Amino acid sequence: MKAAYYHGNRTIRIGESIRRPPGPDEVRLNVAYCGVCGTDLHIFRGGMDKRVAIPQVIGHEMAGEIAEVGANVKGWAAGERVVVRPLASCGTCPACCAGHAHICYNLKFLGIDTPGAFQSSWTAPAHTLHRLPPGFSLDQAALIEPIAVACHDVRLGMVKSGEEVVVIGGGPIGLLIALVAAQIGARVLISEVNPFRLKLAREFGLEAVNPKETDLADFVGKRSGGAGADVVFEVSGSAAGAATMTQLVRARGRIVIVAIFAEMPKVDLFSFFWRELHLLGARVYEPEDFEEAISLAARGILPLTRLISDRRPLSDLQTVFEQIEASTDLMKVLIDTQGE
Amino acid sequence: MKAAYYHGNRTIRIGESIRRPPGPDEVRLNVAYCGVCGTDLHIFRGGMDKRVAIPQVIGHEMAGEIAEVGANVKGWAAGERVVVRPLASCGTCPACCAGHAHICYNLKFLGIDTPGAFQSSWTAPAHTLHRLPPGFSLDQAALIEPIAVACHDVRLGMVKSGEEVVVIGGGPIGLLIALVAAQIGARVLISEVNPFRLKLAREFGLEAVNPKETDLADFVGKRSGGAGADVVFEVSGSAAGAATMTQLVRARGRIVIVAIFAEMPKVDLFSFFWRELHLLGARVYEPEDFEEAISLAARGILPLTRLISDRRPLSDLQTVFEQIEASTDLMKVLIDTQGE
Numbered sequence: 122m123k124a125a126y127y128h129g130n131r132t133i134r135i136g137e138s139i140r141r142p143p144g145p146d147e148v149r150l151n152v153a154y155c156g157v158c159g160t161d162l163h164i165f166r167g168g169m170d171k172r173v174a175i176p177q178v179i180g181h182e183m184a185g186e187i188a189e190v191g192a193n194v195k196g197w198a199a200g201e202r203v204v205v206r207p208l209a210s211c212g213t214c215p216a217c218c219a220g221h222a223h224i225c226y227n228l229k230f231l232g233i234d235t236p237g238a239f240q241s242s243w244t245a246p247a248h249t250l251h252r253l254p255p256g257f258s259l260d261q262a263a264l265i266e267p268i269a270v271a272c273h274d275v276r277l278g279m280v281k282s283g284e285e286v287v288v289i290g291g292g293p294i295g296l297l298i299a300l301v302a303a304q305i306g307a308r309v310l311i312s313e314v315n316p317f318r319l320k321l322a323r324e325f326g327l328e329a330v331n332p333k334e335t336d337l338a339d340f341v342g343k344r345s346g347g348a349g350a351d352v353v354f355e356v357s358g359s360a361a362g363a364a365t366m367t368q369l370v371r372a373r374g375r376i377v378i379v380a381i382f383a384e385m386p387k388v389d390l391f392s393f394f395w396r397e398l399h400l401l402g403a404r405v406y407e408p409e410d411f412e413e414a415i416s417l418a419a420r421g422i423l424p425l426t427r428l429i430s431d432r433r434p435l436s437d438l439q440t441v442f443e444q445i446e447a448s449t450d451l452m453k454v455l456i457d458t459q460g461e
Numbered sequence: 462m463k464a465a466y467y468h469g470n471r472t473i474r475i476g477e478s479i480r481r482p483p484g485p486d487e488v489r490l491n492v493a494y495c496g497v498c499g500t501d502l503h504i505f506r507g508g509m510d511k512r513v514a515i516p517q518v519i520g521h522e523m524a525g526e527i528a529e530v531g532a533n534v535k536g537w538a539a540g541e542r543v544v545v546r547p548l549a550s551c552g553t554c555p556a557c558c559a560g561h562a563h564i565c566y567n568l569k570f571l572g573i574d575t576p577g578a579f580q581s582s583w584t585a586p587a588h589t590l591h592r593l594p595p596g597f598s599l600d601q602a603a604l605i606e607p608i609a610v611a612c613h614d615v616r617l618g619m620v621k622s623g624e625e626v627v628v629i630g631g632g633p634i635g636l637l638i639a640l641v642a643a644q645i646g647a648r649v650l651i652s653e654v655n656p657f658r659l660k661l662a663r664e665f666g667l668e669a670v671n672p673k674e675t676d677l678a679d680f681v682g683k684r685s686g687g688a689g690a691d692v693v694f695e696v697s698g699s700a701a702g703a704a705t706m707t708q709l710v711r712a713r714g715r716i717v718i719v720a721i722f723a724e725m726p727k728v729d730l731f732s733f734f735w736r737e738l739h740l741l742g743a744r745v746y747e748p749e750d751f752e753e754a755i756s757l758a759a760r761g762i763l764p765l766t767r768l769i770s771d772r773r774p775l776s777d778l779q780t781v782f783e784q785i786e787a788s789t790d791l792m793k794v795l796i797d798t799q800g801e
Contacts (some may be wrong), residue, residue: 153526216712216736224737226710235699277737347566348555355730363730372556372564378733388728390695390703391717397564397617398555400740441698449480 124240125438125456126176127164134176135441138240141362143191146415148247150203152458153259154281154432155238156267157441159292164428172233173179180456181207181232184253184262192330194247202253204265205238206243206411207231211288230405239438241458243312250410260432261418263424263455266321266416268423269406270379271297275305276410277403278352278377282306285345287337287369289317290356291329293453294379299459301425307352310344312365317450325424332361338368345371360386367392376400393455396425428453434460464580465503465778465796466516473779474516478580483531488587490543490715492798494772495578496522496607497781499632504573505782512573517732518581520796521547524593524602534587540591544605546573546751547583551591563747570745579778580799591751594759598773600772601758601765603795608754608763610719611637615645616750618692618717625690627681627709630697631658631669631769633793634719640763641666642707647692650684652705657790665764669732672701677688678708685711689736700726703733707713707732718742743798774800 122140143149187201209223210217211431217225230282283308291313303309322329341350349371354364358380366376367389430439430451441454464478478592484487496797504519527541543665550557550565557565624647628639631653643649651662651669662669689711706716707729770791781794
């Protein structure tokens with residue numbers, strides 16, 4: 122029963138997973154797999170030391186099995202296979218009162234603001250659970266959380282069948298957004314500079330271009346008969362992406378900000394005025410996005426096994442972070458939390 | 462029958478108003494008044510010399526009377542008092558085909574891309590006309606065009622009764638947006654640095670603060686019980702306004718870009734992500750906005766006479782531009798196009 126603790130200063134150490142009995146409204150889970158997210162890497166690099174209680178177990182892209190059920194928990198039983206929607210909202214702030222609990226003003230993100238799932242035993246609130254269909258493999262289920270992000274983004278972007286969609290940035294989230302939008306029937310184009318990611322996108326049947334080789338605005342203009350794209354997803358978080366996004370959309374088109382912009386880029390607000398563009402931010406997910414993600418994954422139409430670059434034991438987590446930093450050809454690495 | 466011609470190089474010269482007979486789908490108008498818009502000043506300063514066919518009569522905030530009616534024109538007669546919605550769209554571009562003719566990709570703005578209304582006789586397409594109610598004064602009617610801008614902005618911002626609204630910038634358009642939003646029942650706050658404009662806003666019964674004296678984010682936070690504003694209108698076009706706007710809105714709140722940003726400001730895209738904010742551009746108006754503006758003005762609930770700072774003859778237009786540039790306490794100046 123091991124756990125990977127973040128100790129600050131780019132250091133992960135393996136310790137014991139503390140088997141905390143569930144409170145009345147909680148369940149204890151045996152974690153099977155937990156994917157490594159960009160946010161985890163950001164924590165590893167020290168970017169979130171103010172929120173993380175060092176030493177702390179992090180990780181939130183998990184799948185596992187219920188081991189124990191708290192006294193008040195109804196509708197869940199030991200042995201059920203589940204994923205966790207890792208959000209705890211306050212219930213009283215203006216966002217919660219307006220029905221937007223996922224962007225609660227006092228939101229706690231499990232695995233950042235509370236202990237996470239890079240461990241074999243994890244105790245979490247029962248209200249965060251989503252049930253997996255029978256036979257759904259737990260390694261693929263560890264991808265449900267990032268798929269739910271993509272489902273949320275595509276839903277808020279109101280993507281419809283036949284629409285022209287451009288995704289700027291072809292990492293795991295960008296690729297998933299492209300796949301979810303394509304599954305709806307949108308004509309999707311990915312803009313990405315990394316050759317490995319370009320190749321993978323094309324292998325998935327998606328159209329993909331390198332904006333360093335192709336004039337993206339010109340390409341999208343021609344592709345859309347001069348109109349511009351209906352929806353652009355900015356997933357790169359780069360100044361170049363922020364500069365390009367306004368050049369791609371049609372009059373009244375939508376731009377969805379998915380990326381976390383660490384710095385404020387320059388944005389062409391004149392184009393927003395001139396073409397009455399819409400920009401909207403999309404963060405995490407709501408319960409329906411998890412249900413949609415599970416449904417999509419269960420139908421077997423997403424190339425999930427190809428998105429998993431590697432499966433590694435807990436004891437490798439330090440090395441995995443270093444490899445992701447150094448690598449240009451890793452998509453999703455899963456940590457086998459039972460493996461040592 | 463005089464006209465004021467823009468000759469480039471900050472020069473207005475008075476010449477003859479050419480009484481052009483209406484084409485089959487046009488009307489010839491006797492212009493009564495034409496307001497001086499920020500766009501006219503921008504033209505005077507040389508900022509639109511690529512679009513203006515020098516020497517050209519400019520001006521578009523007009524009110525007047527129909528003098529002659531073209532052969533195909535139905536439903537209009539000489540003697541009727543009207544205003545012109547000064548837009549000519551192509552009818553075939555992607556924006557027109559999508560029902561957004563006011564942001565046509567090939568939009569011609571009458572008075573910029575074609576001759577304008579700083580003259581006593583003006584010939585315009587009949588489809589641009591809106592009828593004034595009986596007895597409506599033609600000086601106040603010259604304000605219909607900027608009121609229609611405000612109606613469009615407030616409509617796209619989906620302002621509802623009881624909502625918290627902040628307007629950044631209290632010039633003519635900002636004030637009109639505030640007045641239109643207040644008339645719907647919104648709780649409106651104006652942010653403005655100019656003491657004359659602050660005083661005028663307060664005389665109109667609007668709450669107004671100087672962001673150089675008051676921490677606007679803090680003020681709006683307290684005013685909204687910690688939630689943030691529902692809608693912010695950015696009408697200043699300043700880097701400071703662009704930096705502040707994201708600090709004022711609640712989760713899922715709306716920011717409407719009304720100003721013309723000549724330079725790309727830095728924008729806090731992280732806040733868009735974090736609070737799922739919406740940003741939308743709003744440009745000119747649609748026919749329903751003109752009808753709403755006429756209806757609002759006719760009900761006498763807008764302090765229109767107080768918005769008119771001065772009435773001047775055509776021959777003063779050069780001086781008026783210079784005075785608007787130098788002044789801090791002019792709102793709307795009307796040109797009496799029959800006066801010499």
